[in-house]
Amino acid sequence: MIINFHLNGKETSIDTDPMRRLLDVLREDYKLISVKESCGEGECGACTVLLNDIPVTSCLINIIQVDGGSVITAEGISETPLGKLITDCYEETNAVQCGFCFPGFLVTSYHYLNNDPDIDEDKIKWSLSGNICRCTGYRKIIDAVQLACHKLGDQEQKHESI
Amino acid sequence: MKSKPRKDGLAKITGKCRFLDDYSSENMLHGYLLYATIDKGTITGISYPRDYDLNEFTIVQTSDIPGQNIVPEPVSDQPFMTGKEVLHFGQVIMGIAHPDLKKLMGFISAIKIKYEEEKAITDVDTCLDNKVYHFGECMHISHKDGAKVDPEHLKHIEEVFYTQHQEQAYLEPQGMLAEYNPKNNTIKITGTMQCPFFVQEAVKTIMGNAVDIVIVETSEGIGGAFGGKEDFPNLLAGITALLAYKACKTVKIKLDRVDDLLITTKRHPSRVAIVSYTDAITGEIKAVNIDYRLDAGAFQTLSPVVLHRGILHAGGGYCLPRCEISGFLHQSNTPPNGAFRGFGAPQAIFAIESHIDNIGRAIGKTPLEMRQINILRINDEMPSGQIVKEDHLNECLSRVLEISDYTNKHKQFERYNQTHKDKKGIGLVVALHGGGYTGNGEKFLQSKVKMRLDKNGEIQIFVANVEMGQGAHTTLAQMVNEELNIPLEKVNVQIPNTGKTPNSGPTVASRTIYIVGTLLQKLAAKIKLELKCDDLMAYIQDHQELFPRDYELSYKPDPNDDFDDKTNQGIAYHDFSWAACVVEIEYDPLQYKAKVKKCWNVLDIGRVINYDIALGQVYGGVTQALGWALTENIYKKGYPRTRGFTDYTLPTAEDMPEMIVKFIHTDSKVAKGLGEIPMDYPAPAVRNALIQATGVIINDLPLTPERIYQEINRSSL
Numbered sequence: 001m002i003i004n005f006h007l008n009g010k011e012t013s014i015d016t017d018p019m020r021r022l023l024d025v026l027r028e029d030y031k032l033i034s035v036k037e038s039c040g041e042g043e044c045g046a047c048t049v050l051l052n053d054i055p056v057t058s059c060l061i062n063i064i065q066v067d068g069g070s071v072i073t074a075e076g077i078s079e080t081p082l083g084k085l086i087t088d089c090y091e092e093t094n095a096v097q098c099g100f101c102f103p104g105f106l107v108t109s110y111h112y113l114n115n116d117p118d119i120d121e122d123k124i125k126w127s128l129s130g131n132i133c134r135c136t137g138y139r140k141i142i143d144a145v146q147l148a149c150h151k152l153g154d155q156e157q158k159h160e161s162i
Numbered sequence: 163m164k165s166k167p168r169k170d171g172l173a174k175i176t177g178k179c180r181f182l183d184d185y186s187s188e189n190m191l192h193g194y195l196l197y198a199t200i201d202k203g204t205i206t207g208i209s210y211p212r213d214y215d216l217n218e219f220t221i222v223q224t225s226d227i228p229g230q231n232i233v234p235e236p237v238s239d240q241p242f243m244t245g246k247e248v249l250h251f252g253q254v255i256m257g258i259a260h261p262d263l264k265k266l267m268g269f270i271s272a273i274k275i276k277y278e279e280e281k282a283i284t285d286v287d288t289c290l291d292n293k294v295y296h297f298g299e300c301m302h303i304s305h306k307d308g309a310k311v312d313p314e315h316l317k318h319i320e321e322v323f324y325t326q327h328q329e330q331a332y333l334e335p336q337g338m339l340a341e342y343n344p345k346n347n348t349i350k351i352t353g354t355m356q357c358p359f360f361v362q363e364a365v366k367t368i369m370g371n372a373v374d375i376v377i378v379e380t381s382e383g384i385g386g387a388f389g390g391k392e393d394f395p396n397l398l399a400g401i402t403a404l405l406a407y408k409a410c411k412t413v414k415i416k417l418d419r420v421d422d423l424l425i426t427t428k429r430h431p432s433r434v435a436i437v438s439y440t441d442a443i444t445g446e447i448k449a450v451n452i453d454y455r456l457d458a459g460a461f462q463t464l465s466p467v468v469l470h471r472g473i474l475h476a477g478g479g480y481c482l483p484r485c486e487i488s489g490f491l492h493q494s495n496t497p498p499n500g501a502f503r504g505f506g507a508p509q510a511i512f513a514i515e516s517h518i519d520n521i522g523r524a525i526g527k528t529p530l531e532m533r534q535i536n537i538l539r540i541n542d543e544m545p546s547g548q549i550v551k552e553d554h555l556n557e558c559l560s561r562v563l564e565i566s567d568y569t570n571k572h573k574q575f576e577r578y579n580q581t582h583k584d585k586k587g588i589g590l591v592v593a594l595h596g597g598g599y600t601g602n603g604e605k606f607l608q609s610k611v612k613m614r615l616d617k618n619g620e621i622q623i624f625v626a627n628v629e630m631g632q633g634a635h636t637t638l639a640q641m642v643n644e645e646l647n648i649p650l651e652k653v654n655v656q657i658p659n660t661g662k663t664p665n666s667g668p669t670v671a672s673r674t675i676y677i678v679g680t681l682l683q684k685l686a687a688k689i690k691l692e693l694k695c696d697d698l699m700a701y702i703q704d705h706q707e708l709f710p711r712d713y714e715l716s717y718k719p720d721p722n723d724d725f726d727d728k729t730n731q732g733i734a735y736h737d738f739s740w741a742a743c744v745v746e747i748e749y750d751p752l753q754y755k756a757k758v759k760k761c762w763n764v765l766d767i768g769r770v771i772n773y774d775i776a777l778g779q780v781y782g783g784v785t786q787a788l789g790w791a792l793t794e795n796i797y798k799k800g801y802p803r804t805r806g807f808t809d810y811t812l813p814t815a816e817d818m819p820e821m822i823v824k825f826i827h828t829d830s831k832v833a834k835g836l837g838e839i840p841m842d843y844p845a846p847a848v849r850n851a852l853i854q855a856t857g858v859i860i861n862d863l864p865l866t867p868e869r870i871y872q873e874i875n876r877s878s879l
Contacts, residue, residue, distance in 0.1 A: 097631035099170065128815040133333070136782050137818060
C-alpha cells in the first residue's frame with residue numbers, strides 16, 4: 001500500500017505494509033537513527049516523534065495512520081531555529097549522559113516550548129514525564145528547558161522593543 | 163571545578179551518535195536467542211515448526227561450540243548455552259540467525275521445547291532464608307576478638323533487613339554485532355558494553371582455536387550500562403560470534419526490552435542480619451555481628467566479588483570497636499545476578515543505616531545523636547583494620563545538617579504529624595564507598611594507558627574504559643588537558659578497541675577517573691618532564707621529526723597497601739569517598755504513598771574535575787536509588803514476572819525531588835571514585851524518613867504502597 005506523508009517538511013511516499021510500525025519505517029527505510037527503540041510499548045518515549053505536531057511514541061503508530069499527515073523527527077527539529085536553541089540549552093547545561101533518550105526529549109521539549117513555553121517547573125516535569133531517562137535524574141533536562149524558556153522570553157522582549 | 167561542555171553532547175542530543183542498533187551492513191543476518199522458559203528442569207526434546215525451511219536459518223547449539231562452553235568470570239560456572247540441564251528461566255538453549263528479523267522471530271516463537279520440570283526456588287525469601295542452598299565459601303571479617311562482649315550491660319538488638327532485585331534499565335537494550343572474516347580467520351565484535359577485554363576473553367573461550375584473531379570494539383554510543391553491561395555482554399558476544407562464524411556472515415543481535423528484563427543480570431537481592439550491643443546510656447555501639455547474604459542466582463559468575471565489596475562496606479560509616487562480618491552466597495533459579503552501580507554496597511548501607519536508626523529508637527537517642535556518637539572519624543579502625551586517614555565523613559555530616567536544617571525539621575515534623583492527617587518525615591544517613599577494585603584487585607589488573615602526540619599537536623588517548631554516559635571521555639581528556647595545557651578540543655579519547663588500546667581494565671568500580679584518569683595524569687606529567695618544556699604545542703611545532711610518538715604507563719600500587727585476601731584484613735581500598743544525605747518526604751496516608759520532596763547531598767569525592775558531569779552522576783545515582791527504594795520490583799513471588807517498562811516502574815521527571823548537592827575538599831590532589839556512592843545512601847534515608855512519617859517500622863525494600871499498607875494493617879491488628 002502506498003502511504004503519502006510529509007517527513008521533516010518534505011513530501012514523501014512509500015509502498016509498504018500498512019501495519020508496519022512508524023518506528024521501523026523511519027529507522028529502516030529512511031535511516032533516521034535519532035528515533036530509538038527502547039521499550040517497544042510506548043512507555044519510555046525514546047522513539048518520540050511529532051505526528052501532525054503532537055508528540056507520539058512511534059512504536060505504537062502504524063504507518064497507515066501517518067497517511068496524509070506530517071512527521072517530524074529529532075533530525076528535522078534540530079534544523080529549526082527553536083530546535084537549535086533547545087540543543088544549545090541542552091549543551092549549555094551539560095544535560096546529556098548516555099544520550100539514548102535525548103532525541104526523544106528534544107522532540108518533547110520542542111513541542112512544549114513551541115506551544116506554551118511556561119517556566120513553571122511542575123508544568124515542565126509533567127510535559128516531560130512521558131520520556132524516561134535512566135542516567136540523569138532529569139534535573140539538568142529540566143534546567144535546560146527552563147533555560148530555553150528564558151532565552152525565548154529574551155528573544156520576545158527584543159522583538160517587542162524593536 | 164570547570165564545567166567544560168561534553169564532547170559527545172551535540173551528537174547525542176540531535177540523534178547523530180550511532181548506538182549498536184544503528185550499525186548494519188549488507189547481507190547482515192539478524193540473530194536472536196532461544197532461551198528456557200522454565201526455572202529448573204531438563205530439556206527432553208526440541209521440535210521445529212514444519213512450515214519453515216530449516217536450511218534458511220543458522221542455528222548454533224552447545225554441539226557447535228569449537229572452544230569451551232563456559233563464560234569466563236571470576237567464578238567460571240555459567241555455560242554460554244545449555245543442551246540439557248536448565249537451572250534458570252532465560253538460560254540460552256540456542257542462537258538462531260536469519261536475514262529477515264520478522265521471519266526469525268516467528269520461527270523462534272514456533273519452536274517447541276519439551277521439559278521435565280523440577281521444583282525451583284525463584285522467590286528471594288525462600289532462597290535467602292534457606293541455608294541448604296548457599297554455595298561458595300563463606301567470606302569472613304573478624305575484627306578485635308569478633309563480637310565478643312559482656313552483653314548484660316548492653317542493649318542487645320537483633321534484626322533482619324531485606325532488599326530485592328533491581329533492573330539496571332539502561333535505555334539501550336543489550337546488543338552485539340559480530341563480523342567473521344574467513345580470509346584472515348578473524349572475528350570482530352562491535353557492541354554496547356563496559357569491558358571490551360572481558361568480551362574478547364569470552365569470544366576467545368567459546369571459539370577456541372577455530373579463529374585466529376578476536377577484536378572487540380565498542381559502539382560509538384553506549385546507551386547506559388550501570389553494571390548491566392559488565393558481564394552479560396560476554397555471553398551475548400560469544401553466541402553472536404559463534405553464529406557469525408557458522409554463517410560466515412555478519413550477525414547482529416539486539417535484545418527486545420521484555421527479554422532484556424527477563425534474562426539479563428540484576429542487582430543481587432540481599433538478606434542482612436545484624437546483632438548489635440550498644441551502651442544504652444552513652445549510645446556507643448560496642449559490638450556488632452553482621453550476617454550478609456546475597457542471592458547469586460543460578461550461577462556464581464561475579465557474585466563473590468560483589469559479596470566481597472558487600473562485607474567490606476557492611477560496617478558502613480561507623481566505628482565498630484568489635485565486629486564480626488560473614489558473607490554468604492545463595493543459589494536460586496533466577497538468572498545470575500550481576501553488577502549494578504554500588505556492587506553490594508547499597509544493600510550493606512541500607513541495612514546498617516536502618517539499624518542505626520532502630521537502635522536509637524530503642525535506647526532513646528535521635529538518629530543524629532546515634533551518628534554523631536558512632537561515626538567513623540580520623541584514626542578510627544574499620545572492620546578490615548584499615549585506619550581512616552581523614553575526618554571527611556564527619557565533615558559531610560556537619561555540612562548536610564547545616565544546609566538541610568535537619569535538627570529543626572526533625573522536631574517540626576514530629577509536631578506536625580501529631581496534628582495532621584498527611585505526614586512528613588526526614589531521614590539522615592552517612593555512607594562510604596571504596597574506589598577501584600577491592601583489596602589486591604588493582605594490583606592484579608595492572609592497568610596500562612597510552613597517549614599519542616601527533617605532529618599537529620593533537621593528543622589521542624588510548625584506554626579500554628568506555629563512555630557509557632558517565633562523561634568519562636570528556637573528564638579523562640580534561641585531566642590530560644589540564645596537565646599538558648593543550649586545548650581540550652585537541653585531546654580526544656579513542657573508541658576502545660582491543661586491537662588498538664592497551665588494557666586499562668574494565669569500566670567498573672568507580673575506577674575510571676580515580677585509577678585510569680590518575681594514571682593518564684601521571685603519564686602527562688611524565689611527558690612534560692621528559693620533553694622539558696612548558697609549552698608543549700610550541701615544542702611539537704619545533705620538533706616535528708619526533709612526532710607522532712606514543713607514550714605508555716602502567717599502574718603501580720602503593721607498596722604500603724597490604725591486603726590479606728584470606729582474613730580480609732588490611733587496606734581494602736586505598737581511598738574512600740564519603741557522603742552524608744538528608745531526605746525529606748511527604749506521606750499520603752490515603753494512598754499509602756511516600757513522595758520525596760527534597761534531597762540534600764554532601765560528598766567528598768576529592769578533586770572535582772568537571773562540576774556538571776559530577777553533578778550529573780549524583781542526580782542520576784540518587785534517582786536510581788529512589789527507584790530501588792520506592793517503586794522498582796522485578797519478581798513477585800513466583801509468577802508473574804515483570805514484562806516490560808509498563809510494569810517495571812521507573813522514576814519519571816515528576817518523581818524528582820528538589821536536589822541540593824555540595825562537594826567538599828574539592829581542592830584535594832586525588833580525584834576519588836564518584837559513580838557509585840550516590841546509589842549507596844538514598845534508599846535508607848527514604849526508609850528512615852518514612853518511619854518518622856508513618857510510625858511503622860519496615861526493614862525491607864521496595865517501600866511500595868502495597869508494602870506500606872500491608873505493614874500498617876499488620877501492626878494495627
